Amino acid sequence: xxxxxxxxxxxxxxxxxxxxxxxxxxxxxxxxxxxxxxxxxxxxxxxxxxxxxxxxxxxxxxxxxxxxxxxxxxxxxxxxxxxxxxxxxxxxxxxxxxxxxxxxxxxxxxxxxxxxxxxxxxxxxxxxxxxxxxxxxxxxxxxxxxxxxxxxxxxxxxxxxxxxxxxxxxxxxxxxxxxxxxxxxxxxxxxxxxxxxxxxxxxxxxxxxxxxxxxxxxxxxxxxxxxxxxxxxxxxxxxxxxxxxxxxxxxxxxxxxxxxxxxxxxxxxxxxxxxxxxxxxxxxxxxxxxxxxxxxxxxxxxxxxxxxxxxxxxxxxxxxxxxxxxxxxxxxxxxxxxxxxxxxxxxxxxxxxxxxxxxxxxxxxxxxxxxxxxxxxxxxxxxxxxxxxxxxxxxxxxxxxxxxxxxxxxxxxxxxxxxxxxxxxxxxxxxxxxxxxxxxxxxxxxxxxxxxxxxxxxxxxxxxxxxxxxxxxxxxxxxxxxxxxxxxxxxxxxxxxxxxxxxxxxxxxxxxxxxxxxxxxxxxxxxxxxxxxxxxxxxxxxxxxxxxxxxxxxxxxxxxxxxxxxx
Numbered sequence: 390x391x392x393x394x395x396x397x398x399x400x401x402x403x404x405x406x407x408x409x410x411x412x413x414x415x416x417x418x419x420x421x422x423x424x425x426x427x428x429x430x431x432x433x434x435x436x437x438x439x440x441x442x443x444x445x446x447x448x449x450x451x452x453x454x455x456x457x458x459x460x461x462x463x464x465x466x467x468x469x470x471x472x473x474x475x476x477x478x479x480x481x482x483x484x485x486x487x488x489x490x491x492x493x494x495x496x497x498x499x500x501x502x503x504x505x506x507x508x509x510x511x512x513x514x515x516x517x518x519x520x521x522x523x524x525x526x527x528x529x530x531x532x533x534x535x536x537x538x539x540x541x542x543x544x545x546x547x548x549x550x551x552x553x554x555x556x557x558x559x560x561x562x563x564x565x566x567x568x569x570x571x572x573x574x575x576x577x578x579x580x581x582x583x584x585x586x587x588x589x590x591x592x593x594x595x596x597x598x599x600x601x602x603x604x605x606x607x608x609x610x611x612x613x614x615x616x617x618x619x620x621x622x623x624x625x626x627x628x629x630x631x632x633x634x635x636x637x638x639x640x641x642x643x644x645x646x647x648x649x650x651x652x653x654x655x656x657x658x659x660x661x662x663x664x665x666x667x668x669x670x671x672x673x674x675x676x677x678x679x680x681x682x683x684x685x686x687x688x689x690x691x692x693x694x695x696x697x698x699x700x701x702x703x704x705x706x707x708x709x710x711x712x713x714x715x716x717x718x719x720x721x722x723x724x725x726x727x728x729x730x731x732x733x734x735x736x737x738x739x740x741x742x743x744x745x746x747x748x749x750x751x752x753x754x755x756x757x758x759x760x761x762x763x764x765x766x767x768x769x770x771x772x773x774x775x776x777x778x779x780x781x782x783x784x785x786x787x788x789x790x791x792x793x794x795x796x797x798x799x800x801x802x803x804x805x806x807x808x809x810x811x812x813x814x815x816x817x818x819x820x821x822x823x824x825x826x827x828x829x830x831x832x833x834x835x836x837x838x839x840x841x842x843x844x845x846x847x848x849x850x851x852x853x854x855x856x857x858x859x860x861x862x863x864x865x866x867x868x869x870x871x872x873x874x875x876x877x878x879x880x881x882x883x884x885x886x887x888x889x890x891x892x893x894x895x896x897x898x899x900x901x902x903x904x905x906x907x908x909x910x911x912x913x914x915x916x917x918x919x920x921x922x923x924x925x926x927x928x929x930x931x932x933x934x935x936x937x938x939x940x941x942x943x944x945x946x947x948x949x950x951x952x953x954x955x956x
Contacts, residue, residue, distance in 0.1 A: 427559060430552035435459070437485045437549060438599050442495035442505065445898050450588040454596035455578045463571050466557050467564065478557040482550030488599055489545050491606065501892050502697045503900065508606050509613040510715045514699075613717065620718050624711055624727055629947055637737040640918045640950035644910075645795060645802045646734065646882045650704060651865050652812040653858070655890030656690060656903040659929055664859045671863045672929040675870035679909065679928075682874055685916055687924035688907040691939040696902055697892035700807065701754070703904075703939060704888065708758070708805070710943030723757045730943050731758055734803035742794055742804040744769070746786045747779070747812070758805075764793070773830030776810065781830060782819040783810040783865050787872045788827040795876065808869075811861035813892065815854065818864050824875050851894065858895050870928075873909055883909040905930050906942075918949045 438456040441447055462481055466474055494506035523531040560567040580586070582595035629637070658668045676686060694714035695702040705713040705722050708729040713719050728736075735741045740761045745752065748765035755763045769789050771781040786808060794802055810818060822832050849857070869885055877883075887904030890896050907928050908919065922945070925934045937945070948954055 427555060430555045433548060433552050434485060434556060437489045439596050440489075440492055441598070442492040442602060443499045443898075444496050445499075446592075450592050453588045454592060454594055455574055455581070456596045456599060457578055458597070458599050460571055460575050460578065463560055463567065466560060467567065467571075474557055474561065475554070478553045479550055482553030483546065485553065486546040486549045488603070489549065490542055491602070495602075499898070500894065502695070502699070503890075503893050503896075503898065504696065505606070505609075507609060507613065507715065509610045510717050513716055517698075613715070616715075617717065617721060620711070620721055624722070624725055627710075627728060628944065629728055629733065632733075632951075634736040634738060636952055637733050637947065638739075638950050639737075639952050640914070640954055641801075641882065643801055644880050644882045644912075644915075646739070646804070647884065648707075648730070648803075648805050649869060649883065649885040650700065650805075650807040650888045651862070651869075651885055652700065652807065652809050652888060653891040653895075654811060654862055654865070654887030654904060655693075655896065656901050656905065657890060657896045658859070658862050658887075659905055660932065661896070663855060664862070667859055668862055668866070669929055671866050671870075673927070675867065676928045678870060678874060682877075684873065684877065684909055684911050685913065686907055686909045686926070686928050687916060687919060687922070688905060688927060688930040689922065689924040689934045690903040690930055690936040691886060691906050691942060692936060693887070693889045693902045693904050693939055695889045696900075697889060700888040704805070704807065706939045707886070707942055710940055712938070712940045723754055729758060730946065731760070731803055731805060733943075733947055735759060735761070739801045739803040740799065742790075742802055744786060744790050744804055744806040746771075746781050746783075747807065747809045749780060760805075762794075764790070771830040773833035776819055776833075777814055777816040778812045779809045782833060783808040783868050784819070784821055784824075784871075785827055785830045785833070787868065788824055791872075791876050801880075807888070808865050810868075811858075811865045813858075815857035815861045816849075818857070818861050821864075821868065821871070824871070855895055858891055866928075877911060879911045881909075881911065882915055883907075885909070903936055904939075918954050922949070 435456070436452065438458055439452055439454045441451050466477065469477055491506065491508070498504060498506045498511070519531055519535060578595045581593070586594045588594060658664050659672070679686060691707075693703050694706045694712055702713045702715070702719060705711070705719055708731060709722055709727050710730075711718070711722060711727065713722055731741045731743075741759070743755060743758060743760040743763040745763070745765055746769055749767075752763075752765060766780045769781065769786065771785055771789075773781065773785065776782060786806065790804065790806060794804070819833055826832050869883070873881065873883055884906070886906035889904060890900055890902060893900070907930075908915070908924070909928070910916065923935050925931055
């Protein structure tokens, strides 16, 4: 056999009609696929740079911008030596990933707290958030949500880093065209910046928001580091630190004083057209009933240090007379010896009591507040059903406090009682029962169907969520009025107030931080003491009611009911 014959290529077999279709991608198909992937990488990088950090600003016009950071990054990659390009591209991809995560955190915090994420102080809130999810949708749902968030963050880091690498290869391969494009866009950016050119949604075309955002958060960190010294100075200034007990609260001798925080009871509850007609009707009817029984009331507003959550910050602010607007200040407060409002009552001879139905874990803060007696969820011994976040209904909390403390012969009491039936997610609200039927709470198994609210936490639209919020506020306010009418008397002084406004899903963006506050009493001498405050008659503060910062309440209260407050 000749060599030619030996090495002759075999004849091509005719195609088999039953063979699988070819999966070979043609060169043109590869080019199209590569172009699509490159386009997606460019879109992802652009979105990371120009996307706003608030959901309310997330509109198509927000993406029609020229980010100066992209122009600088491309120019840097072009002038770098080849060996440095890849690590710089990876670093840029990681930086874009961190920027995107920061924007997503800001979005979440603007929705929940109407403020950006604090990179120095807010990490501890994730544990609280996980606990809230567990209470709302169960541990399985909370774990799934947390896993989804972690997977999303991991995917962002991988995709943005790969996108940065791919685009780096593209700009280097087409150096001349890239230089011309960057130069043209730089001139366009400068012109738009000088003349203030904006897209239809009012967003500037010349964008530098990523740089501004990073600078703002860096400033936030610097301010947080400086804040400890400022707070220490404020805490050291206290006109009541050394006042002896016999000169404190003389105008309330013999009274039981209850300070009740109503969860998420904000100014919008009494002024928003969607809530006010219903909530105000409850307050006005309650005031009529109280007046008929010989009680009176005065109301105003306090500006809370927090919004949408962080109730402990409001509690600390009201009781300490210090502005506690972050967890660092709260920790520093607990580490100090500041005289609190309940501490002043204790010094003046009152028995002080803390009733915290939502405290389901050890609560070290109790040592700082120095209660004579403290009731957490376990000690309150509730045997009824849980109502979403709230471990027990507000009516049970108040009835049990009455049974354990006020129903017995007792020295004057001062009690702090956070009421949590109006805590988000406002899904299930208990029906009231007769006070003498509350017992150990088992009755609420029969009364677990609410007259307002819906059991499905997840599948609710915005309208239903807002209606559920309103129902929860109505429930708690009506319960407080009913408690006073049932168990009040000449020796009771009730101060009830909101801790903060609800989240922006209820109030919308830009809502105030104001919360209503009301004093209810049977003894007219109580109101003589606070006449100079200018608060309005009734349970409902009107639009012109005085507004104080919440941290001023302690000193005003101690002054009004001290010897210097006598008329």
